[in-house]
Amino acid sequence: xxxxxxxxxxxxxxxxxxxxxxxxxxxxxxxxxxxxxxxxxxxxxxxxxxxxxxxxxxxxxxxxxxxxxxxxxxxxxxxxxxxxxxxxxxxxxxxxxxxxxxxxxxxxxxxxxxxxxxxxxxxxxxxxxxxxxxxxxxxxxxxxxxxxxxxxxxxxxxxxxxxxxxxxxxxxxxxxxxxxxxxxxxxxxxxxxxxxxxxxxxxxxxxxxxxxxxxxxxxxxxxxxxxxxxxxxxxxxxxxxxxxxxxxxxxxxxxxxxxxxxxxxxxxxxxxxxxxxxxxxxxxxxxxxxxxxxxxxxxxxxxxxxxxxxxxxxxxxxxxxxxxxxxxxxxxxxxxxxxxxxxxxxxxxxxxxxxxxxxxxxxxxxxxxxxxxxxxxxxxxxxxxxxxxxxxxxxxxxxxxxxxxxxxxxxxxxxxxxxxxxxxxxxxxxxxxxxxxxxxxxxxxxxxxxxxxxxxxxxxxxxxxxxxxxxxxxxxxxxxxxxxxxxxxxxxxxxxxxx
Amino acid sequence: xxxxxxxxxxxxxxxxxxxxxxxxxxxxxxxxxxxxxxxxxxxxxxxxxxxxxxxxxxxxxxxxxxxxxxxxxxxxxxxxxxxxxxxxxxxxxxxxxxxxxxxxxxxxxxxxxxxxxxxxxxxxxxxxxxxxxxxxxxxxxxxxxxxxxxxxxxxxxxxxxxxxxxxxxxxxxxxxxxxxxxxxxxxxxxxxxxxxxxxxxxxxxxxxxxxxxxxxxxxxxxxxxxxxxxxxxxxxxxxxxxxxxxxxxxxxxxxxxxxxxxxxxxxxxxxxxxxxxxxxxxxxxxxxxxxxxxxxxxxxxxxxxxxxxxxxxxxxxxxxxxxxxxxxxxxxxxxxxxxxxxxxxxxxxxxxxxxxxxxxxxxxxxxxxxxxxxxxxxxxxxxxxxxxxxxxxxxxxxxxxxxxxxxxxxxxxxxxxxxxxxxxxxxxxxxxxxxxxxxxxxxxxxxxxxxxxxxxxxxxxxxxxxxxxxxxxxxxxxxxxxxxxxxxxxxxxxxxxxx
Numbered sequence: 001x002x003x004x005x006x007x008x009x010x011x012x013x014x015x016x017x018x019x020x021x022x023x024x025x026x027x028x029x030x031x032x033x034x035x036x037x038x039x040x041x042x043x044x045x046x047x048x049x050x051x052x053x054x055x056x057x058x059x060x061x062x063x064x065x066x067x068x069x070x071x072x073x074x075x076x077x078x079x080x081x082x083x084x085x086x087x088x089x090x091x092x093x094x095x096x097x098x099x100x101x102x103x104x105x106x107x108x109x110x111x112x113x114x115x116x117x118x119x120x121x122x123x124x125x126x127x128x129x130x131x132x133x134x135x136x137x138x139x140x141x142x143x144x145x146x147x148x149x150x151x152x153x154x155x156x157x158x159x160x161x162x163x164x165x166x167x168x169x170x171x172x173x174x175x176x177x178x179x180x181x182x183x184x185x186x187x188x189x190x191x192x193x194x195x196x197x198x199x200x201x202x203x204x205x206x207x208x209x210x211x212x213x214x215x216x217x218x219x220x221x222x223x224x225x226x227x228x229x230x231x232x233x234x235x236x237x238x239x240x241x242x243x244x245x246x247x248x249x250x251x252x253x254x255x256x257x258x259x260x261x262x263x264x265x266x267x268x269x270x271x272x273x274x275x276x277x278x279x280x281x282x283x284x285x286x287x288x289x290x291x292x293x294x295x296x297x298x299x300x301x302x303x304x305x306x307x308x309x310x311x312x313x314x315x316x317x318x319x320x321x322x323x324x325x326x327x328x329x330x331x332x333x334x335x336x337x338x339x340x341x342x343x344x345x346x347x348x349x350x351x352x353x354x355x356x357x358x359x360x361x362x363x364x365x366x367x368x369x370x371x372x373x374x375x376x377x378x379x380x381x382x383x384x385x386x387x388x389x390x391x392x393x394x395x396x397x398x399x400x401x402x403x404x405x406x407x408x409x410x411x412x413x414x415x416x417x418x419x420x421x422x423x424x425x426x427x428x429x430x431x432x433x434x435x436x437x438x439x440x441x442x443x444x445x446x447x448x449x450x451x452x453x454x455x456x457x458x459x460x461x462x463x464x465x466x467x468x469x470x471x472x473x474x475x476x477x478x479x480x481x482x483x484x485x486x487x488x489x490x491x492x493x494x495x496x497x498x499x
Numbered sequence: 500x501x502x503x504x505x506x507x508x509x510x511x512x513x514x515x516x517x518x519x520x521x522x523x524x525x526x527x528x529x530x531x532x533x534x535x536x537x538x539x540x541x542x543x544x545x546x547x548x549x550x551x552x553x554x555x556x557x558x559x560x561x562x563x564x565x566x567x568x569x570x571x572x573x574x575x576x577x578x579x580x581x582x583x584x585x586x587x588x589x590x591x592x593x594x595x596x597x598x599x600x601x602x603x604x605x606x607x608x609x610x611x612x613x614x615x616x617x618x619x620x621x622x623x624x625x626x627x628x629x630x631x632x633x634x635x636x637x638x639x640x641x642x643x644x645x646x647x648x649x650x651x652x653x654x655x656x657x658x659x660x661x662x663x664x665x666x667x668x669x670x671x672x673x674x675x676x677x678x679x680x681x682x683x684x685x686x687x688x689x690x691x692x693x694x695x696x697x698x699x700x701x702x703x704x705x706x707x708x709x710x711x712x713x714x715x716x717x718x719x720x721x722x723x724x725x726x727x728x729x730x731x732x733x734x735x736x737x738x739x740x741x742x743x744x745x746x747x748x749x750x751x752x753x754x755x756x757x758x759x760x761x762x763x764x765x766x767x768x769x770x771x772x773x774x775x776x777x778x779x780x781x782x783x784x785x786x787x788x789x790x791x792x793x794x795x796x797x798x799x800x801x802x803x804x805x806x807x808x809x810x811x812x813x814x815x816x817x818x819x820x821x822x823x824x825x826x827x828x829x830x831x832x833x834x835x836x837x838x839x840x841x842x843x844x845x846x847x848x849x850x851x852x853x854x855x856x857x858x859x860x861x862x863x864x865x866x867x868x869x870x871x872x873x874x875x876x877x878x879x880x881x882x883x884x885x886x887x888x889x890x891x892x893x894x895x896x897x898x899x900x901x902x903x904x905x906x907x908x909x910x911x912x913x914x915x916x917x918x919x920x921x922x923x924x925x926x927x928x929x930x931x932x933x934x935x936x937x938x939x940x941x942x943x944x945x946x947x948x949x950x951x952x953x954x955x956x957x958x959x960x961x962x963x964x965x966x967x968x969x970x971x972x973x974x975x976x977x978x979x980x981x982x983x984x985x986x987x988x989x990x991x992x993x994x995x996x997x998x
Contacts, residue, residue: 118751118860141757163704176704177676190947202927202940203952203971204716205662205675208707217703229757252617258640258728300799361617428701441701448689452958453702459954472702 016080016100018057025060028074032067035059044103047088047095048150051352051406052435056083056097063108065183065191065221072219073189075102081465082187084215086126086158089150091353092434094162094214094470101468104219106157112136113222120227121180126157126220130164133225142227145172148430149338157220163212165430167263167337170388171296174430176211178226184210184218187461191221209456214432215467217460231296234262235306236330239318240287244268244371244383247289248363250316251387254293255360257312259305262296264388268367270347271340271384271395278343281336282329284320291318291387292333340384341395348380348397352409355437356420357429360390369419370394377412379405391429392420418443433471441471442478450475515579515599517556524559527573531566534558543602546587546594547649550851550905551934555582555596562607564682564690564720571718572688574601580964581686583714585625585657588649590852591933593661593713593969600967603718605656611635612721619726620679625656625719629663632724641726644671647929648837656719662711664929666762666836669887670795673929675710677725683709683717686960690720708955713931714966716959730795733761734805735829738817739786743767743870743882746788747862749815750886753792754859756811758804761795763887767866769846770839770883770894777842780835781828783819790817790886791832839883840894847879847896851908854936855919856928859889868918869893876911878904890928891919917942932970940970941977949974 018036025034035041036058045053062068075082081101088095097103109125112132116122117140122133130151134143147166148154154164160182163175172178181195195207210217241247247266254264267275268289276283283290291313295305306323313321324330336343345351358366367383374381385393394416398409417427417440427433427440445453453472457464473481521535534540535557544552561567574581580600587594596602608624611631615621616639621632629650633642646665647653653663659681662674671677680694694706709716740746746765753763766774768787775782782789790812794804805822812820823829835842844850857865866882873880884892893915897908916926916939926932926939944952952971956963972980 118755119858120754176707186947186951192945192948192951196923196925201925202932202936202943203948204712204955205707205710206951206955208675208704209955211704213703255619256617298800298803300803301797304797304799359618424695426695426700433701437701444701446691448685449691449702452685452691452705455958456703456705456708456955459951459958 016057016078021078021080022058024074024078025058025071029067029070032071033061035061044085044088044097044105047085047090047093049091049093049096049434049436052093052096054097054099056103057099057101059103059105061105061108065185068104068185068219068221069189069191071102071104072185072187075465076187076189076463079463079465081468083467084161084219086155086161087129087153089154090158090162090432090434091355092162092428092432092436094432094434094467095158096435096470098468106155106219109157109221115140115227117142121224122227123222123224124156126160126223127155130154130156130159137227140227141230143230144225145169145178145228146175149341156223156225160211160220160223161213161215162432163430165386165389165391167265167334167386169430170264170386171260171262172228176208179207179211179223180226181224182207182210182220183222185221186218187463187465195224212432214434214471216457216471217466231262232298233302234294234296234330235302236324236333237293237295237306237309237313238283238322238324238333239291239293239313240284240320241289241291241318242287244289244367245364246317247291248367248387250291250313250318251363252360253312253316254309255388257308259295259309261293261309261388263292263294264386265292265337266290266383266385266387267337267340268383270380270382271344274343274347274382275336275340278346279332279336279339281332283336287319292337337384344382344384344395344397349399349401350397350406350409352396352398352413353431354392354394354396354413354416355428355431356392356394356417356425358390358392358420358423358425360388362423362425363387363390366392366419366423370416373412373415377408379409379412381412386429389429390425414440435470438470438473438477439481441473442481447475447478450478515556515577520577520579521557523573523577524557524570528566528569531570532560534560543584543587543596543604546584546589546592548590548592548595548933548935551592551595553596553598555602556598556600558602558604560604560607564684567603567684567718567720568688568690570601570603571684571686574964575686575688575962578962578964580967582966583660583718585654585660586628586652588653589657589661589931589933590854591661591927591931591935593931593933593966594657595934595969597967605654605718608656608720614639614726616641620723621726622721622723623655625659625722626654629653629655629658636726639726640729642729643724644668644677644727645674648840655722655724659710659719659722660712660714661931662929664885664888664890666764666833666885668929669763669885670759670761671727675707678706678710678722679725680723681706681709681719682721684720685717686962686964694723711931713933713970715956715970716965730761731797732801733793733795733829734801735823735832736792736794736805736808736812737782737821737823737832738790738792738812739783739819740788740790740817741786743788743866744863745816746790747866747886749790749812749817750862751859752811752815753808754887756807758794758808760792760808760887762791762793763885764791764836765789765882765884765886766836766839767882769879769881770843773842773846773881774835774839777845778831778835778838780831782835786818791836836883843881843883843894843896848898848900849896849905849908851895851897851912852930853891853893853895853912853915854927854930855891855893855916855924857889857891857919857922857924859887861922861924862886862889865891865918865922869915872911872914876907878908878911880911885928888928889924913939934969937969937972937976938980940972941980946974946977949977
């Protein structure tokens with residue numbers, strides 16, 4: 001399946017002469033590692049969203065920033081599209097290659113440049129793994145807060161590109177809230193620093209603009225992240241509920257109590273049973289839903305908050321509330337949650353992971369509607385997600401070998417995302433738009449807004465060579481997709497005739 | 500003095516026929532309040548930076564968003580520059596009018612649309628005062644965290660434009676960290692929403708880009724802010740030191756302890772004595788410096804942290820550490836700090852308030868160097884600032900009636916800002932660039948970076964009609980200013996010949 005770049009709606013990319021490009025690359029960058037045989041290219045044909053696969057024309061693996069500068073300058077001159085890739089763990093196809101383009105793999109930029117305990121920051125290369133930063137900071141009792149489930153493998157450069165979240169981002173923020181600066185190389189081969197060590201930077205906030213831009217504005221070559229002191233103590237409560245709606249309401253009640261948990265996660269019965277079978281976390285397999293609520297901070301505070309949260313959960317109708325007895329049980333509770341995706345994956349030949357975000361107060365209603373949609377489409381849906389953020393991850397189970405099931409799963413996924421937008425939410429929380437959700441962007445944004453996105457893109461990359469076909473759809477694509485633009489009650493694309 | 504727009508370096512603005520513009524405005528917007536007589540225009544000639552004054556051509560005071568849409572569409576068609584203004588409390592001349600432009604006063608958009616306790620947010624018009632949001636949220640035990648000293652008067656629209664900070668932003672973040680969405684009108688008269696109620700928005704982060712853009716990208720017509728639960732308890736410690744350097748070191752020590760105070764402020768002897776004379780806060784007038792450290796949260800936590808901070812302060816050489824006995828004394832301690840600017844103003848006919856930000860670890864060295872510069876320029880400098888953020892506010896005392904003193908004060912201010920940049924900081928923390936610091940932007944950014952800023956600006960406002968001459972200097976201005984670009988060791992404007 002090669003569905004990356006839908007030429008019918010996005011307009012054809014320029015044709016590139018592979019042999020001429022290879023010759024020019026070798027001439028200008030004799031030390032650059034280049035992969036070009038079908039066999040060598042195969043492992044790079046997809047990222048974590050393996051439903052989408054494209055063999056790249058060439059894969060390059062630079063080691064020095066100067067190589068990236070020269071490469072991008074060359075691509076800009078020859079009009080060769082470039083897709084940058086970190087560890088390839090992304091779940092929305094943001095690093096899906098182009099048949100007519102270069103895949104720029106940043107994996108070899110894997111050095112930690114500096115851990116600065118006094119300044120509470122770390123300066124690292126983009127290929128450094130998320131967890132490796134916390135490991136390097138641990139001797140100073142510091143850590144890097146955003147913790148995507150893939151943190152053992154995913155790289156910080158990819159985290160910046162996707163504005164990655166994680167279990168702890170409810171309290172500690174997304175990637176963008178934990179960055180001080182990024183050094184980038186533009187498509188013109190110019191190196192520049194966005195942000196600074198200081199509190200705030202004058203001029204426009206290009207650091208925030210760049211974070212989550214999915215490789216469309218430049219290539220990250222160095223990242224300075226904030227480090228936080230490790231909390232003295234962390235405790236986890238596990239609460240069982242007789243319905244997903246009741247659990248959803250309890251989430252709002254906890255937040256309304258003025259408590260900000262370190263993590264607040266929800267799993268429904270399908271996810272609970274799958275995780276329990278796989279990890280033996282000690283979950284109550286008869287519960288229709290569980291909440292995992294972590295409280296972290298100083299000892300006295302955490303104890304007091306545990307009591308308050310327990311009271312809230314009981315008032316909200318929890319049939320059982322268990323405090324993890326010790327650190328081993330706490331880790332086990334989280335292991336079940338962090339492995340829930342692969343656990344659900346064992347239930348079905350294929351699954352499709354959604355990533356919608358909704359205002360917290362809408363959780364009970366949206367969970368109920370997802371249950372109804374699951375029935376209507378005759379496909380099982382497991383719910384396991386960052387409840388405190390309203391960041392939902394419905395997993396749609398299907399079998400791609402059954403005719404029509406993939407299409408039905410995709411249609412159901414689309415309905416769920418439109419539901420998220422309709423209640424004031426968004427089509428992505430932390431996985432990004434990538435290739436996967438590009439059509440749903442037409443539901444979320446109107447033509448004025450998309451036009452503005454394209455104008456901002458053009459400020460960085462006027463020839464649209466960086467990761468084309470991802471993140472921001474063309475107006476033409478949206479017209480073809482025929483999405484009803486939902487928010488603000490406007491009609492879709494009233495001004496399309498202008499373009 | 501009319502020094503807003505330096506035509507020599509920025510290129511002349513288009514000439515506007517005032518009478519023709521007035522006629523057209525009255526035809527298209529018969530209900531719009533317009534001021535045009537010299538007498539009526541006078542009160543609008545400056546914002547909080549009164550050293551810069553320009554009489555606007557016209558002042559308009561719309562009441563409905565539709566009027567703003569029509570007005571901006573008209574200005575775009577007729578190429579009339581527009582400066583938007585909130586309460587006019589800004590300290591960097593960001594709302595300084597144009598002789599050949601319209602001043603768009605948003606003061607009448609002063610309604611609170613919605614307080615949503617469950618969603619922990621408030622939807623307000625841009626002219627609503629910062630403090631009024633917290634007052635409206637108080638019955639729900641919620642508040643809006645960013646608290647500029649001007650919070651009784653400044654408006655939330657202006658806070659968005661300047662990305663305002665305040666005493667509590669060390670712990671709770673700047674304006675940008677406390678926003679969910681803003682509704683804007685573009686120069687083309689199109690209304691759009693940036694951000695959403697949800698955790699994260701797909702596409703580029705235009706909300707963060709817009710926040711702090713100083714009126715150059717669009718006009719804010721509605722703001723949705725986050726509300727936080729009021730802390731159960733707040734305590735303040737006052738510590739006295741025998742030198743500013745020792746107090747500066749203590750700041751780093753507190754943060755290194757893993758404590759994030761609700762506020763951490765520093766004042767030097769000149770500021771202490773001025774505030775004490777004015778407010779009778781009970782400050783130790785013999786101390787060379789004091790630190791005010793507020794700890795807020797739940798009772799047990801705050802008590803434990805007070806003990807830890809006291810120990811750190813004593814180890815750092817504090818000669819005295821006092822805990823505010825009761826709420827009345829706590830309020831008095833803060834009243835001294837919040838009134839320090841007007842208090843220092845009583846010492847001298849004029850003063851010039853700086854707003855540089857530096858990495859915290861540089862505080863002792865920078866404070867010492869400011870003391871030396873004060874001697875060299877023979878001008879008194881009072882230091883009163885957000886120490887925890889490294890956001891300094893040196894106040895340079897001078898007498899504009901003494902020949903040469905204003906120029907000397909400006910030169911000293913420039914030296915202090917260059918010092919901030921040289922140690923890895925920034926020329927503004929929370930007051931913005933505006934008109935005041937536009938030349939120092941040439942020190943902070945190189946020509947590639949400025950070119951990128953201009954390209955982003957053009958994505959929103961290609962004719963550069965929104966607040967021209969502020970925030971982002973032209974390359975031509977920087978060449979004239981002749982600034983040595985300090986960071987990254989590059990020479991200034993190596994590529995200027997390209998432009």
